[in-house]
Amino acid sequence: MILANSPTITSNASAPKTVAVLAVQGAFLEHRLMLEKLGARVIELRQARDLEQSFDRLVLPGGESTVQAKLLKEQNMLEPLRERIACGMPVLGTCAGLILLAKNVEGNEVNGFGTLDVTVKRNAYGRQLGSFHCDADFGDLGAVPMTFIRAPYIAEVGSNAETLATVDGHVVAARQGNQIGTSFHPELDSDTRIHQLFLNL
Numbered sequence: 001m002i003l004a005n006s007p008t009i010t011s012n013a014s015a016p017k018t019v020a021v022l023a024v025q026g027a028f029l030e031h032r033l034m035l036e037k038l039g040a041r042v043i044e045l046r047q048a049r050d051l052e053q054s055f056d057r058l059v060l061p062g063g064e065s066t067v068q069a070k071l072l073k074e075q076n077m078l079e080p081l082r083e084r085i086a087c088g089m090p091v092l093g094t095c096a097g098l099i100l101l102a103k104n105v106e107g108n109e110v111n112g113f114g115t116l117d118v119t120v121k122r123n124a125y126g127r128q129l130g131s132f133h134c135d136a137d138f139g140d141l142g143a144v145p146m147t148f149i150r151a152p153y154i155a156e157v158g159s160n161a162e163t164l165a166t167v168d169g170h171v172v173a174a175r176q177g178n179q180i181g182t183s184f185h186p187e188l189d190s191d192t193r194i195h196q197l198f199l200n201l
Contacts, residue, residue: 016039016040016041017039017040017041017056017057017199018040018041018042018043018054018055018056018057019035019040019041019042019043019055019056019057019058019059019199020042020043020044020045020050020053020055020057020058020059021035021042021043021044021045021058021059021061022045022058022059022060022061022068022072022097023044023045023046023061024045024046024068024071024072024075024077025063025064025067025068025071026061026062026063026064026068026096027061027062027063027185027187028044028059028061028063030061030185030187030188031059031061031094031187031195032044033187034186034187034192034195035059035195035199037192038192038195038196038199040199043055045058045077045081046075047075047077048075048076048077048080050077051077051080051081056089056090057089057090057091057092057198057199057201058081058084058085058089058090058091058092059091059092059093059094059097059198060091060092060093060094060096060097060098060100060101061094061095061096061097061187062094062095062096062097062149062185063095063096064096065096065097065099065100065105065110065112065122066108066110068096068100068112069100069110069111069112072100072112073111078112078113081113082113082114082115085101085113085115085179086115088177088178089178090178090179090198090201091178091179091180092180092181092182092194092195092198093116093179093180093181093182094181094182094184094185094186094187095149095151095152095182095183095184095185097181098116098118098120098152098154098181098182098183099112099120099122099152100112100113101113101114101115101116101118101179101181102114102116102118102119102120102154102181103115103116103117103118103119103158104118104119104120104156105119105120105121105122106119106120106121106122106155107121107122108122110122115176115179116161116174116176116179116181117157117158117159117160117161117176118154118156118157118158118161118171118174118176118181119154119155119156119158120152120153120154120155121152121153121154121155122152123150123151123152124151124152124153124155124170124183125148125150125151125153131147131148131149131150131151132148133145133146133147133148134146134148134167136165136166136167136172137165138164138165138173138193138194139164139165139173139175139197141193141194141197144165144186144189144191144193144194145189145191146165146167146172146182146184146186146189147184147185147186147188147189148172148183148184148185149185151172151183151184152183153167153170153171153172153183154170154171154172154173154174154181154183155171157171157174160176161174161175161176162174162175162176164180164182165182170183172184178201180194180197180198180201182194
């Protein structure tokens, strides 16, 4: 646990954060726009040499998780990013990003980072309810808007993680340390509180 009086936290509290957004595939632009609106500096990760840039946190956007995992491996970015996440780099994974973070994925080998102690079910709502919108409580933030697009949900939360949000009895957001994973797309609504929470980690 990082103490509130940690010198690192104190000295960097007001410093602009530099966020790397995975941009190999999927909907990353909306994350970039929301983070820049909150004053963050944003870089895009497309290939291994992009990892040479300085950044202190990571966003894994929605898209197709199997494609993203394949491209991450092909571009030699999977292991370097896994190491950073394991060492405590704050990360926000939305939809496919949640699947990449998940320790287990039901019935499918995604071969992502496996750093978030949850079991995820892909495309869990099926075609009929694959896309929908609702408002639900999220941690200490109260009710936030949630947009789901062919979304997964979290079938099981391991002992190292905690539930942040549930919808209709299904866990749709979880946290483990500096990792936050959501089934929904907070970047598609105007509410910036989840991204601000991520920047405050």
